Amino acid sequence: MSRPLIARIDLQALHHNVSLVRACAPGAKLLAVIKANAYGHGMLRIAHALDVEGFAILTLDEALCLRKEGFTCPILMLEGVFSADEWPVLDKGKISAVVHTFEQIVWLEQAVLKSPVDIFLKLNTGMNRLGFDAGKIREAHGRLQGCPNVASITMMTHFSQADEEAGIGKQMNCFRQMTKAFHYPESLANSAAILRHPATHRDWVRAGIMLYGASPIDGMSAQSLGLRPVMTLESALIGVQEVKKGQMVGYGNEWIASGKKRIGVVACGYADGYPRHAPSGTPVLVAGCRVPLVGRVSMDMLAVDITEVPHAQPGSRVILWGEGLPVEEVAASSGTICYELLSALMPRVKTI
Numbered sequence: 600m601s602r603p604l605i606a607r608i609d610l611q612a613l614h615h616n617v618s619l620v621r622a623c624a625p626g627a628k629l630l631a632v633i634k635a636n637a638y639g640h641g642m643l644r645i646a647h648a649l650d651v652e653g654f655a656i657l658t659l660d661e662a663l664c665l666r667k668e669g670f671t672c673p674i675l676m677l678e679g680v681f682s683a684d685e686w687p688v689l690d691k692g693k694i695s696a697v698v699h700t701f702e703q704i705v706w707l708e709q710a711v712l713k714s715p716v717d718i719f720l721k722l723n724t725g726m727n728r729l730g731f732d733a734g735k736i737r738e739a740h741g742r743l744q745g746c747p748n749v750a751s752i753t754m755m756t757h758f759s760q761a762d763e764e765a766g767i768g769k770q771m772n773c774f775r776q777m778t779k780a781f782h783y784p785e786s787l788a789n790s791a792a793i794l795r796h797p798a799t800h801r802d803w804v805r806a807g808i809m810l811y812g813a814s815p816i817d818g819m820s821a822q823s824l825g826l827r828p829v830m831t832l833e834s835a836l837i838g839v840q841e842v843k844k845g846q847m848v849g850y851g852n853e854w855i856a857s858g859k860k861r862i863g864v865v866a867c868g869y870a871d872g873y874p875r876h877a878p879s880g881t882p883v884l885v886a887g888c889r890v891p892l893v894g895r896v897s898m899d900m901l902a903v904d905i906t907e908v909p910h911a912q913p914g915s916r917v918i919l920w921g922e923g924l925p926v927e928e929v930a931a932s933s934g935t936i937c938y939e940l941l942s943a944l945m946p947r948v949k950t951i
């Protein structure tokens with residue numbers, strides 16, 4: 600038998616989550632965000648399983664990989680090109696790109712293309728990450744509109760706080776101001792906005808985390824939103840130790856038994872993508888029972904207290920997150936968010 604750690608991918612859950620996006624945003628086209636290897640779920644597997652109007656990715660390599668697989672729908676590079684020489688390649692692959700700097704516009708104006716490309720013009724409405732702000736939009740738009748290499752323009756922005764009830768008001772006002780002179784298709788909503796703010800849905804919604812069945816909203820569980828987890832990270836106990844009061848477990852001797860305990864050793868560590876900073880007490884499912892992690896997470900293993908689960912033994916099934924244990928809980932316990940845990944899954948973990 601091989602190492603028991605696997606990430607089980609539930610495509611039925613994926614389809615269920617897509618229908619939730621459709622139900623939330625019935626009039627909008629869906630750009631499935633499959634960057635970061637589809638948030639750790641496997642880009643091609645997820646792309647093949649989805650029935651959507653387009654894909655959003657980060658790099659030209661990812662876009663070309665999708666084209667090579669035969670996908671003909673729009674594919675959007677979320678940060679656009681990173682250098683001038685990417686434009687002609689992008690054009691050959693009929694790939695769409697975000698434009699967020701004047702450098703990208705200059706490169707586009709100077710590029711020799713076979714056919715014009717579809718552009719998503721990124722507006723900075725308050726997040727102050729990427730995009731043109733109110734003072735620059737006229738020039739940016741004018742240059743793109745006058746550029747023979749541009750086939751179409753879609754107006755786009757991104758919210759910094761769509762998970763809050765009142766988090767988008769200022770940015771929405773800014774977006775309205777900046778786009779009121781234009782009549783282009785629009786794309787604003789990420790998962791949180793899809794779930795919380797129908798006014799943001801417009802022409803294209805950009806769903807990432809909700810496709811994978813995790814909650815984008817702090818304090819709201821995926822289950823309460825109607826989402827189903829797509830990834831279950833599961834493994835098995837590969838060893839059991841009996842320790843007495845005062846004995847320690849793991850590197851740094853950080854955890855000390857308060858009495859006689861049974862300790863289970865799980866084949867999963869930080870080199871698999873499990874967070875090294877998960878503290879003692881982080882929940883783990885062993886043979887269907889919730890037990891606490893104990894001691895420091897090692898590179899390839901972690902330990903759990905199975906004193907309360909007498910039937911647990913080497914070979915017992917362990918779930919690190921997914922079915923029965925929301926990834927958001929493990930993330931919260933470890934001081935991070937579900938996005939980081941899912942997308943940090945290491946290539947050495949087999950996915951099935």
Ligand SMILES: *Cc1c(COP(=O)(O)O)cnc(C)c1O
Pocket residue numbers: 632634677757788789790791805806807808809815
């Ligand atoms: C990653 C990303 C998304 C998806 O966000 P989720 O919160 O995962 O839905 C949408 N838009 C942009 C610009 C992104 O970078």
